[in-house]
Amino acid sequence: MDIVIRQAAPGEYEALGEITAQAYLRDGLLDFGESDAYLAELKDVGKRAAAAEVLVAVRQDRLLGGVTFVPSGGPMADIAGPGEAEIRMLAVAQDARGRGVGEALVRACLDRARAVRGCVRVVLSTQRSMHTAHRIYERVGFARAPERDWNPIPHLDDITLLAYQLTL
Numbered sequence: 108m109d110i111v112i113r114q115a116a117p118g119e120y121e122a123l124g125e126i127t128a129q130a131y132l133r134d135g136l137l138d139f140g141e142s143d144a145y146l147a148e149l150k151d152v153g154k155r156a157a158a159a160e161v162l163v164a165v166r167q168d169r170l171l172g173g174v175t176f177v178p179s180g181g182p183m184a185d186i187a188g189p190g191e192a193e194i195r196m197l198a199v200a201q202d203a204r205g206r207g208v209g210e211a212l213v214r215a216c217l218d219r220a221r222a223v224r225g226c227v228r229v230v231l232s233t234q235r236s237m238h239t240a241h242r243i244y245e246r247v248g249f250a251r252a253p254e255r256d257w258n259p260i261p262h263l264d265d266i267t268l269l270a271y272q273l274t275l
Contacts, residue, residue: 112215115161124150130198159183172199192220232268
């Protein structure tokens with residue numbers, strides 16, 4: 108599969124938002140389903156693109172998935188600190204899974220991080236149930252960083268995101 112990774116165009120924001128939202132919904136990753144407040148964040152690609160770099164994977168002009176790359180702890184960062192970039196909201200369309208799209212997007216983020224002056228590490232957060240994503244992260248060199256695990260909704264005890272990091 109010839110996959111091209113590039114910056115998302117504004118005309119693709121809505122479609123990428125829908126791919127991202129559907130990936131999270133179908134995989135049962137939103138604790139409150141369609142009423143989960145995070146669903147709006149997943150769909151709002153324009154907001155992400157204004158504060159970070161949104162990359163898409165395309166094949167023959169077909170949008171396959173996307174990811175948000177946050178260089179050097181920008182405003183979209185959840186856990187990145189100084190000298191760190193962050194990967195967020197990786198999603199691949201259901202019918203494009205298992206074809207290397209997710210890994211290509213992650214590798215593109217690593218390439219961008221290596222080009223950021225002073226960036227020494229890439230970090231990310233993932234849910235416990237995202238086993239396919241965990242395999243991708245580990246395959247490209249990420250390691251678990253349990254000391255950085257965190258809860259995005261502190262008043263709910265059962266939501267802990269797992270942290271991964273890769274030193275460049």
